[in-house]
Amino acid sequence: MAQIIDGKAIAADIRREVAAEVAALSSTHNVVPGLAVVIVGSRKDSQTYVNMKRKACAEVGIRSVDVDLPEDISETALVAEVHRLNADPAVHGILVQLPLPKHINEEKILTEISIEKDVDGFHPLNIGKLAMKGREPLFVPCTPKGCMELLSRSGVTVKGKRAVVVGRSNIVGLPVSLLLLKADATVSIVHSRTPDPESIVREADVVIAAAGQAMMIKGDWIKPGAAVIDVGTNSVDDPTRKSGYRLVGDVDFGDVSKVAGYLTPVPGGVGPMTVGMLLKNTVDGAKRGIVE
Numbered sequence: 001m002a003q004i005i006d007g008k009a010i011a012a013d014i015r016r017e018v019a020a021e022v023a024a025l026s027s028t029h030n031v032v033p034g035l036a037v038v039i040v041g042s043r044k045d046s047q048t049y050v051n052m053k054r055k056a057c058a059e060v061g062i063r064s065v066d067v068d069l070p071e072d073i074s075e076t077a078l079v080a081e082v083h084r085l086n087a088d089p090a091v092h093g094i095l096v097q098l099p100l101p102k103h104i105n106e107e108k109i110l111t112e113i114s115i116e117k118d119v120d121g122f123h124p125l126n127i128g129k130l131a132m133k134g135r136e137p138l139f140v141p142c143t144p145k146g147c148m149e150l151l152s153r154s155g156v157t158v159k160g161k162r163a164v165v166v167g168r169s170n171i172v173g174l175p176v177s178l179l180l181l182k183a184d185a186t187v188s189i190v191h192s193r194t195p196d197p198e199s200i201v202r203e204a205d206v207v208i209a210a211a212g213q214a215m216m217i218k219g220d221w222i223k224p225g226a227a228v229i230d231v232g233t234n235s236v237d238d239p240t241r242k243s244g245y246r247l248v249g250d251v252d253f254g255d256v257s258k259v260a261g262y263l264t265p266v267p268g269g270v271g272p273m274t275v276g277m278l279l280k281n282t283v284d285g286a287k288r289g290i291v292e
């Protein structure tokens, strides 16, 4: 049976570490890290995530600057808002919750965020540096960084191992592949156009499942003893629940847990790490801004 990696507990450790760093920054430099959390419109899932981020900031002593904008805001007005936050010295990190409404060009907005405040790590320059050998971005995207942290804090080494990433999204699949490569793994990416993905996943010592397909990865896809990190958050109907649904990952948890060496649950695996890494990036940004 796989060892279950408790993302909630690891994220709680990270929050404690961040809280200590925040307290130290305040006492030594009189600096309170500030994070602008920007939401456009009223998507229920985005509101949930933004509320989680704002609450987490309050818990660790980061000042969250709440920016709630209407669904029909123009791209020009949103860019102006980002520029205002870029110029605000009390703001060390800027996060624009994704997805944005259809009429707004996401890439344009992410490119307008100052790279020094790009705590989501989505600015093309930060992603570009992540992709280059021997270069380091100012910030690494939170979910991929959280996946790496779950592996290292569980004692799973990736150096010299075969890693397979399922999915190639800009938010997770692509950046986590780059992080694994930087950590000296031999990396393959499988995606919707890959013939026979099972046979490739079966070679992996480390699997990152980020395809967005509920319970797609079965036990017979997995090499015995492999470490499996499930990034999927898919809601499926469940009439036995009051809400009428439940969250499942991209991995068939019951099946894969019989074969894998390590496995993250959904919920309670990667999700809490996304928020933990955002807090960490914000404090790192605030520290970088201090001129000794």
Ligand SMILES: Nc1nc2c(c(=O)[nH]1)N[C@@H](CN(C=O)c1ccc(C(=O)N[C@@H](CCC(=O)O)C(=O)O)cc1)CN2
Residues within 6 Å of the ligand: 048, 049, 052, 095, 096, 097, 098, 099, 120, 142, 143, 171, 233, 247, 266, 267, 268, 269, 270, 271, 272, 273, 274, 275
């Ligand atoms: N600007 C960004 N937008 C989005 C990002 C991101 O990193 N930056 N990632 C996702 C959503 N996301 C954070 O924004 C996120 C997703 C899931 C969780 C989480 O803790 N999930 C829980 C379950 C929560 C629930 O019950 O609904 C878990 O997995 O245990 C946190 C953050 C898209 N947008």
